Amino acid sequence: MSHLPISLVVITHNEANNIARCLDSVPFASEKLVVDSGSDDDTVAVAQAHGARVVHQDWLGFGAQRNFASTQASHDWILVLDADEFLEPALVAELETRLPSMLQSGAAVGILRRSTWYMGAPMRWYRPMVGEKVERLYHRGRARWTDARVHESLRFEGAAEMFEAPFHHLHNPTLPHKQLKVLRYAELKCRDWHARGRAPRIWMAPLVYLAAFLKDWLLRLAILDGWRGFIVAHVAASYAIYKRLRYYEMHRNPGSIESARDVLLRHGLDR
Structure with missing residues (x-):
């Protein structure tokens, strides 16, 4: 499978049970970068075993940590996922088809749809967990995370493209x-x-x-x-x-x- 000039970026802390699934779900990224804030489980070893470059950074808060991670990526285009999220094959196929032209455009972000599993099964109706629209694909020169300690958001200038197939979020296991x-x-x-x-x-x-x-x-x-x-x-x-x-x-x-x-x-x- 050909790789695209895009960095998958994941920030972690004690995510050994999730990180492999997350990394393996993005086969087209030419770089997989994990920014870890001091895990004391096997997160770092598992991430490296699944093709990620791992950088340590003490915790700065969600917004600042994501902005730091953006500076460490090798490519301007970044796909950011949390460790308990992963792409489904339909979205992988859609991204592989549409990304080559998007990466050459003046677009700032790509908006993905997130489907959430809650208590062991997908939610069917609750709107924030069914097809929630989130900005997870961005050009770091045209977008930046707010510096909020939590509930950060992506601020951007430029066009946004919408993708249809969802990615999955395994909400807190209990x-x-x-x-x-x-x-x-x-x-x-x-x-x-x-x-x-x-x-x-x-x-x-x-x-x-x-x-x-x-x-x-x-x-x-x-x-x-x-x-x-x-x-x-x-x-x-x-x-x-x-x-x-x-x-x-x-x-x-x-x-x-x-x-x-x-x-x-x-x-x-x-x-």
Whole structure:
């Protein structure tokens, strides 16, 4: 199979169980680059065994880590995946057909569709997990990730091309995995708010939970996915309210920021 002048870039930390599947799903990339932030499992060895060049970088936050990774790639065009994501054969075929002309164009990004597996099966109706449109293919001279600690986004100037076949995301394998991620992501988001001096607005917390739950359960059609839909809507709403409760604590008791950092570090949730 011919290779295209594109770099697959994956940022990792303890992803030994996922990284091989991710790397192997992109056979057309002439470079596979893994930027690891200090894994203590076999992530690095597995990545190298599956053809990746591995670069170490201490954790900078999601946006900054992705921007650093972009600078380490050998090619201007970058396909970025998370370790628990992978391309399906139909998307590989579509990319191999369309990428040669796109890489020669003035386009800035390619938009891919992501299909998510949740609790062991694909979601069928919940809109954020069925055909979600995400910018994952980009020219590093025309696009850059925001510097947010979490929930980063790609900012770009130029045209965007849409691809039809989906790639797959194996969502957190269990609810305990998800809850640990919620703790980490909420802490990072609250630190961003704290750095910007945002007001706590704790009075909004009950309204935030209700609005977030109803948005996902009804407007985003989680209700049609049965009990899994109820669970995903509840978890999303709980995350929305927990961020606000935790930020109020940071505002009310600034000493809790370092205390929380210490306990999260001890459990590998702060890097």
